Structures are given as C-alpha cells and as structure tokens.
Amino acid sequence: MPGLSFDxxxxxxxxxxxxxxxYVLFAIGLSLIFGMLTVVNFAHGAFYMVGAYVGLFLISLGGNFWLCLVAVPLIVGISGMIVERFLIRPLYGRGIDYPLLLTFGLSYIMVELIRIGFGTxxxxxxxxxxxxxxVNIGIGYFPLYRLFVIGAAAVVLLGLWLFLERTSFGLIIRAGARDPQIVRVLGVDVARVWLYVFGIGTAIAGLAGLLAAPLQGVIPEMGANILAEAFVVTVVGGMGSIGGAVIAGLLVGVVISxxxxxxxxxxxVSIFALMAIVLLIRPQGFFGRAGLMS
Amino acid sequence: MTKKITKSGLLSRRRLLTSVGAGAVLAASPFRINLLQAQEATIKVGFPVPLTGPYGTEAQDQVRAAEVAIAEFNEGGGLNGRKAELLVRDDKLNPGEAATRTLELIEKEKVSFIVGSLSAAVQLAVNNVTKERQIIFNSISQSDTINEASDFSKYTFHEALNPHLTAGAVGRYAFPKFGKKVAFLTADYAYGHEMVRGFQEAGKAFGIETLVDIRHPIGTTDFSALLPRIQALKPDILCISNFGRDQQIALKQATDFGMKKSMKIIVPIMLYTGRIAAGPQAFEGVIGGTSYYWGIEDKIASAKAFNDRFRKMHGGKVPSDYGALGYGGVKTLLMGAKAANSLEADKVIAAIEALKYDYYKGPQYYRKCDHQSAQSVLIIESKASPQKGDADVFNVVETEAPNDANLRSCEALGHKV
Incomplete structure (x- = not known):
C-alpha cells in the first residue's frame, strides 16, 4: 500500500x-451494573442519550460545559436511582431476563419522550x-477535545477504582456482589447499596453521553449505536469485570482503527469478529467469572 | 324532506339512516378528514415517505411542501372543480414497507398518482409497483438507476436531481478551482457509489487523480480512524459522499482534526436540514450541490412565491431542499392533469412531457427518453455564521443552468431513441 509510513x-x-x-467510557457503566447487580441494563444507551440532552438543556439555560460535567452525571444518576427504586427493585431474584426486558422497553420510552420534548x-x-x-502530538495533529476525553475517561476509571477498592462502602458493594445473603445477615441494607450502584452506573452513562455530544452532535437515536459497541466491550472484557472492560475497550479501539x-x-464488522473469536476461545471473556449469567 | 328523498328512490331508508348516523359520528370526530377521502370526486395523490427513521426531518418537510402544492391546486379550481388531496404514508425507509404502502394506496385508496420516497433503493421498489399497476410515479429523491432503461417505464418520472448531474456539477465547479488530487470518503451503498462515479466522470475532463476511495459503512458515528490516512496523502480536495447524519458527523470530525486547513472539503449534496442540525462550525467553508435553497428568492420570482406560501402555511419556516422536491413532484403531476384535462394516464404523461415549467426554482422540463427533470443545480458554500436569521446558512456561489449535455445520454441509459 502506497503512503504507508511509520508516522x-x-x-x-x-x-x-x-x-x-x-469505548471504555461507554461500557464501564454497563459493566459495573452487571457485575454488581447482575442486571443487564438495556437502557444504558438511553441514559447515555439523556445525558447529552440534559447537557444541551443546561447549556441552553445559560450553563456552560464545565458545569455540565458535574450536573449531568448528578441528574442522570438520580433519574437512574428512581428507575432502580421503582422499576428494577421489584424484579430482583426473578431471573436475569426480567430486568433485561424491562430496561429494553424503558429505553424505547425514554427515546420517545425525548423525541416528544426535543423533536426528531x-x-x-x-x-x-x-x-x-x-494540537501537534509529535506524529501529527490530533483534536484537543479527544485528548480531553481520554483524560476524563482516566479520571472516571481511577475514581471508580479508588471508590470500589479503597473505601468501606466499596467493600460492601463488592461483598454484596459476591453474597448478598451474608451481607444482609451482617446488618447491611443491601437494597440501598444496589440503589447507589445503579445510580453510579447510569451517572457514568450520562457523563459519557455528554462527552460524546461534541464529537457527533445530539439526536434521540444516538444511544442505539453505542449500546451494541458497549456490549461487545463488556462481553470481550468479561461480563462484570471493570478491568476487563478497560482492556477490551482499548483493544476494540485499536482493532477498529x-x-x-x-x-x-x-x-x-471487525469488532464483532473479535467478539466471536474471544468467545470461542474464552467464553467468559478476558476476566469474566464463569457462570455469572446462570 | 326526508320523506321526499326516500320516496324519490335516490336513497333507501336504511342507506339514509346509516349515512346520517355515520355522518354525525364523523362530523363530531377528529377524523373528519376521512369523510373527504371517501368522496369519489377528489384526486388522490399517494405520498409514501420515511416519516420515521433517520430521514424523518427531511420527509416531514416534504409533506409540508406537498401540502402547499395541493392547496394551490385546489384554490385554482382543481381539475374542473375536482379537488386534490394528499394521502401521506410512512415507508420507514424500507423498500418492502414502501412497496406494501404503495400497493395499498393504489388498491384501497385508488390513488391517481404516487409521489415520494427518500432513498435510492426505496424509490426503485415503489417504481416496480407503480410500473406494474400503470400508475404515474414521480420520485423525489436522488437515483441514477431510475433513469436507466431497465427500471424506467413511461409511468416513471424523476423530479429530483440524480447523482450524475449533482456530483458532476459540484466537480465541474471545484476541480478547476481547488486542485486535481482528490481523496474520496464514501458511504458504502448505492448513493455513495453513484456520487463517486459522477465526480470521477466529470473529473476526467480536468485530469483529476484519485488518491484513495475509502468506503465507510452507513451509520458510522466515528470517522477518526479513517482520517489520518487521508491527511497523510495530502490531497487538494476531500470529497465526502454520504448523507444525513453520516454527513454531519464526518464534517464535524474532519473539522476537529484540522483537515480544512490543508484541503478543501466538497460534498455532492449539502443538506439544509443537516447544516441546521450540525451547526455552522462543522459545515463552514464546505462546498456542495443542491436542487434548491430558499435564498435564491432574491433572484427567482417563482422561488419567492413558493417560499412566501410555505411560510404562510407553516408558521414562518422556509422550505428545505428535499422539502421543495415534495412541492415540485406533486405540482408537476397535478399541472399535467390540468393541462391534459383528464386523469387518464397516457394523456397526463403526454401533457407532463410537454410541460416547460417554472414552479419554484427557475425553468425545468422532463427529458422525453427517461423523464428526468432537466433543471438547474445550485453550487452552495456554507457560511461561517448566519447573518440574516437562523435560516441564512448558505451562499449560492454558482448556478449550473439546465442542460441535457450534463445528463447521461439517452443511449448510454439504454433507451431507444
């Protein structure tokens, strides 16, 4: 191929x-909710889209992007907590397909509400x-904003890791994911823990939507595309493994590129081919625990 | 009075009771419009367009503009007093769905004409149905194939531009001005392929060199991985042939990567709705073609009249490019019927073939062999920022006059001349 240089x-x-x-940013909220709650959140893309619209709305009210970086995850996270409390909670213990179908339907409702409110x-x-x-990064010019998104993804990941691994609340979350029964016996309100986890997962989805908005604009259907990609990353990395999602996300990016x-x-097609190969060789993904789905 | 009518034998008692009953219900219901549809006398125009899906915004504007054509026809007395009405259906941008809806419109609603479609593949599907049922169809979206002898029938009309003409016009403007080394970034389906072919055929005369033709899947949301290679090749012109949201995102990301600094970006069709949705930044300085831009009203009287009527009917909005095609598509068929003083297909076809019309954008006519509307192509450049209101987004930098020589020849399309 002509013109193929080192640069x-x-x-x-x-x-x-x-x-x-x-991609890591897209997938991490999905992976967190699945890993801790065993809920496959099909409304992940819809929360992502809502994040972009909340940002748009706040800016139209006179807010700025930097304020949105704080406000959007808060607002989307709280709406996620409302969804968990009133819609998902009654379905715990009923098999993985119940919340899956519920969130699938919910995503359609959310997209339609946004269409009604903001137009198609x-x-x-x-x-x-x-x-x-x-900016010049030595090998060529690269958009400053994309560098910022990389930084933001790193901050979110670091924050999430410190929270889960270094705080006592994180310890409870991890314990709850392993054996909710015992945690409950020890006097911890597991329902409240799950509420917060769902809130954090959707807050990150909302933040990802806000960060994606300057890259591609905002439309009601923007969540549908990334949902498929987020699932590929989650499956390749291992359902529920946050470290796996990071490695898989970067790998998917490089494969596409x-x-x-x-x-x-x-x-x-390449990312789906990658997923098929990984599943053939290692059905639980890179770092997945076998049997989480059963 | 009731007695009199019943006695006269015009209506049976039962028929009268049901009619009155149904009439009362209909009069009170929001579906009153159905009553009008039930009248035998109206001229029905079926209008299948993708109201939902990625081109919903454009399709809804097509409906708005078609309503203007219907209203004007009816105010002008219709066809000897017979009014026209528009029957809008959602084809969901799906060829199968479009064919089914079209068949329904023909069989159940007994439409006289079909106008519509907003995709190359969908219009071919609709055309197959109308061809077989011998119903006149006017397609209002771009396609080269519909002109070709294999798909054409005497019932087929094409009011929209075609890729050969549009890409050709943009190429003829851009290649001598901006340079000969061209990189293509193309949506990997019929629309993109036909546009690239149009550019390359027009480019032969200028000796352009194709550095690369990168095909991307339709619905791509991140183009970043495709851009470094284009940058490394250092083209004079980057030609991006995709549509709708693909176009908006590609232009936005090419701008972010600083590509406009070293090359000129051209697109075959620059969409008004796309520019509105993406904002001025992404489109700034991009050159493209279009069939219509409302701003030509300063120079063209028919455009002014159409825009004013559209503004009046639709809350001060201006029509978009694809919207205006909805107007042109319906208007030409109705005016053809009027000129023929009949709805008989053969007479209407002959009348439309004879039309020399200027309804909204300057002179146009249908070429006899393929029923392609020969018309002007506007070359537009996107402004850095709107000056006269939000709708002021483009500058018309050149207008290519209608000319048969810019279309593919009838022989090349396989028509017997």
Missing part, C-alpha cells in the same frame, strides 16, 4: 487508543472554546 501507523495506533478510551431532528453541540482545535487503515469496509 501514519503510529498515528493510527494512537487514534485507536483514543477511540478505545471512548438533531442539535449541534459545540466543542467548548477552551478545547477547540487540533487498524481495520480502518487496511480494509475500511470491514471496520464495523
């Missing part, structure tokens, strides 16, 4: 990792002034 390959690799960071056509979402333009260089038509 191009390096740039392509970097683009892939950047793309991967975005999309809205522009400008990149914040401070983060506009491209490299296929785009050599066979762009195959880029969309």
């Amino acid at each position: 191009l390959i390096a740039m392509q690799l970097f683009t892939g990792l950047a793309l991967g960071a975005i 056509s999309g809205y522009p979402f400008d990149t914040p002034d401070l983060l506009q333009g491209a 490299m296929t785009s260089l050599f066979a762009p038509e195959m880029a969309k």
Whole structure:
C-alpha cells in the first residue's frame, strides 16, 4: 500500500487508543451494573442519550460545559436511582431476563419522550472554546477535545477504582456482589447499596453521553449505536469485570482503527469478529467469572 | 324532506339512516378528514415517505411542501372543480414497507398518482409497483438507476436531481478551482457509489487523480480512524459522499482534526436540514450541490412565491431542499392533469412531457427518453455564521443552468431513441 509510513501507523495506533478510551467510557457503566447487580441494563444507551440532552438543556439555560460535567452525571444518576427504586427493585431474584426486558422497553420510552420534548431532528453541540482545535502530538495533529476525553475517561476509571477498592462502602458493594445473603445477615441494607450502584452506573452513562455530544452532535437515536459497541466491550472484557472492560475497550479501539487503515469496509464488522473469536476461545471473556449469567 | 328523498328512490331508508348516523359520528370526530377521502370526486395523490427513521426531518418537510402544492391546486379550481388531496404514508425507509404502502394506496385508496420516497433503493421498489399497476410515479429523491432503461417505464418520472448531474456539477465547479488530487470518503451503498462515479466522470475532463476511495459503512458515528490516512496523502480536495447524519458527523470530525486547513472539503449534496442540525462550525467553508435553497428568492420570482406560501402555511419556516422536491413532484403531476384535462394516464404523461415549467426554482422540463427533470443545480458554500436569521446558512456561489449535455445520454441509459 502506497503512503504507508511509520508516522501514519503510529498515528493510527494512537487514534485507536483514543477511540478505545471512548469505548471504555461507554461500557464501564454497563459493566459495573452487571457485575454488581447482575442486571443487564438495556437502557444504558438511553441514559447515555439523556445525558447529552440534559447537557444541551443546561447549556441552553445559560450553563456552560464545565458545569455540565458535574450536573449531568448528578441528574442522570438520580433519574437512574428512581428507575432502580421503582422499576428494577421489584424484579430482583426473578431471573436475569426480567430486568433485561424491562430496561429494553424503558429505553424505547425514554427515546420517545425525548423525541416528544426535543423533536426528531438533531442539535449541534459545540466543542467548548477552551478545547477547540487540533494540537501537534509529535506524529501529527490530533483534536484537543479527544485528548480531553481520554483524560476524563482516566479520571472516571481511577475514581471508580479508588471508590470500589479503597473505601468501606466499596467493600460492601463488592461483598454484596459476591453474597448478598451474608451481607444482609451482617446488618447491611443491601437494597440501598444496589440503589447507589445503579445510580453510579447510569451517572457514568450520562457523563459519557455528554462527552460524546461534541464529537457527533445530539439526536434521540444516538444511544442505539453505542449500546451494541458497549456490549461487545463488556462481553470481550468479561461480563462484570471493570478491568476487563478497560482492556477490551482499548483493544476494540485499536482493532477498529487498524481495520480502518487496511480494509475500511470491514471496520464495523471487525469488532464483532473479535467478539466471536474471544468467545470461542474464552467464553467468559478476558476476566469474566464463569457462570455469572446462570 | 326526508320523506321526499326516500320516496324519490335516490336513497333507501336504511342507506339514509346509516349515512346520517355515520355522518354525525364523523362530523363530531377528529377524523373528519376521512369523510373527504371517501368522496369519489377528489384526486388522490399517494405520498409514501420515511416519516420515521433517520430521514424523518427531511420527509416531514416534504409533506409540508406537498401540502402547499395541493392547496394551490385546489384554490385554482382543481381539475374542473375536482379537488386534490394528499394521502401521506410512512415507508420507514424500507423498500418492502414502501412497496406494501404503495400497493395499498393504489388498491384501497385508488390513488391517481404516487409521489415520494427518500432513498435510492426505496424509490426503485415503489417504481416496480407503480410500473406494474400503470400508475404515474414521480420520485423525489436522488437515483441514477431510475433513469436507466431497465427500471424506467413511461409511468416513471424523476423530479429530483440524480447523482450524475449533482456530483458532476459540484466537480465541474471545484476541480478547476481547488486542485486535481482528490481523496474520496464514501458511504458504502448505492448513493455513495453513484456520487463517486459522477465526480470521477466529470473529473476526467480536468485530469483529476484519485488518491484513495475509502468506503465507510452507513451509520458510522466515528470517522477518526479513517482520517489520518487521508491527511497523510495530502490531497487538494476531500470529497465526502454520504448523507444525513453520516454527513454531519464526518464534517464535524474532519473539522476537529484540522483537515480544512490543508484541503478543501466538497460534498455532492449539502443538506439544509443537516447544516441546521450540525451547526455552522462543522459545515463552514464546505462546498456542495443542491436542487434548491430558499435564498435564491432574491433572484427567482417563482422561488419567492413558493417560499412566501410555505411560510404562510407553516408558521414562518422556509422550505428545505428535499422539502421543495415534495412541492415540485406533486405540482408537476397535478399541472399535467390540468393541462391534459383528464386523469387518464397516457394523456397526463403526454401533457407532463410537454410541460416547460417554472414552479419554484427557475425553468425545468422532463427529458422525453427517461423523464428526468432537466433543471438547474445550485453550487452552495456554507457560511461561517448566519447573518440574516437562523435560516441564512448558505451562499449560492454558482448556478449550473439546465442542460441535457450534463445528463447521461439517452443511449448510454439504454433507451431507444
């Protein structure tokens, strides 16, 4: 292939990792909720979309992007907690397909409500002034905003890791995921723990939606696309494993990027091929616990 | 009085009772419009468009513009007093769905004409049905195939531009101005392929060099992985042939990657609705083609009249490019019927073939061999920021006049001349 230089390959690799960071952000909320609650949240994409719309709405009221970075996860997280308390909670202990179907239906309702409220056509979402333009990263120019998204993904992951591994509340969450019965016997209100976990998972989905808005604009259907990709990342990484989601997300980004260089038509299919190969060799994914689904 | 009618034998007692009863219910219900549809006398125009799905915004605007054409026809006295009505159906951007809805419109509603479709594949599916049922169909979205002898029938009309003409016009404007080294980024389906072919055929005369043609799947939301290679090739022109949301995201991300600094971005069709949805930043400086932009009203009287009527009927909005096609598509068939003074297909076809019309964008006519509407192509450039209200988004930098020479020849399309 003509024009294939070292710089191009390096740039392509970097683009892939950047793309991967975005995929990690998409997938991490889904993975958290599944790992801790064994709930497959099909409304994940809808919460992501709502995050973008909440951001749009707050900015139209005179807010700015930086304020949204705090407000959007809060608002989306609280709405996620309301959903958990009143819709998901009655379904615990009934088999994995009950909450799956519920959230599937819920996603349609959320998309339709947004269409009614904001219309079917999309809205522009400008990149914040401070983060506009491209910077030279040594091998070529790269958009500043994408670098910011990588940083944001790292901060979210670090925060989540510290919270789960280094706080006593995190310890309770992890214990609750292993054996809710014993935790309950020890006098912990497990229902409250799950409420917070669901809230955190949806808050991250909302934040991801807000961060994606300047990359691609805002439309009611924006969540549908990323849901499939988030599932691929979650499945490849191992259902419920946060570390697995990180590695799988980056891998998916690099696979897409490299296929785009050599066979762009195959880029969309390549991640599903990757998933099929991983499932054939290691059905539980990279770091998944076998039997979580049963 | 009731007695008199019953006695005269025009209506049976039972028929009268049911009619009165049904009439009372209908008069009180929000579905009163159905009563009008039930009248034998109206001229029905079936209008299958993708109201839901990714092109919903454009399709809804097509409906709004078609309503303008219907209203004008009816105010002008209709066809000897026979009014027209529009029967809108959602084809969901799906060829199968569109064929079913079209068949229903023909069989159940007994429509006289079908106008619609907003996709190359969907219009071919609709055309198959109308061809077989011998109903006149006017397609209002882009396709090259519909002009070809294999798909064409005398019942087929094409009011929209076709890719060969649109891409050709943009290419003829851009290649001499911005350079010969061209990189293509193309949606991997008929629309994209036909547009690239159009650019390349027009480019032969200017000796353009295709550096790369990258095909991306339809519905791509992240183009970042495709851009470094284009940047490394250092083209003069980046030609992005995709549609709707794909176009908005591709332009946005190409802007973010700073590509506009080193190359000119051109697109075959630059959508008004797309520019509104994506904002000025992503589209700034991009050159594209279009069949219609409301801003030509300063120079073209028919455009001014159409825009004013549209604004009046639809709360001050201006019609979009694809919207205006909905107007043109319906208007030409109804005016053809009026000129023929009949709804008989053969007479109407002959009348439409003879039309030299200027309904909303300057002079147009249907070429005899393939019923392609020969018309102007506007070359537009997206403004950095709107000056006269939110709708002021494009500059018309050139207008290519209607010319048979810019269409593929009748022989090349397989028509016997």
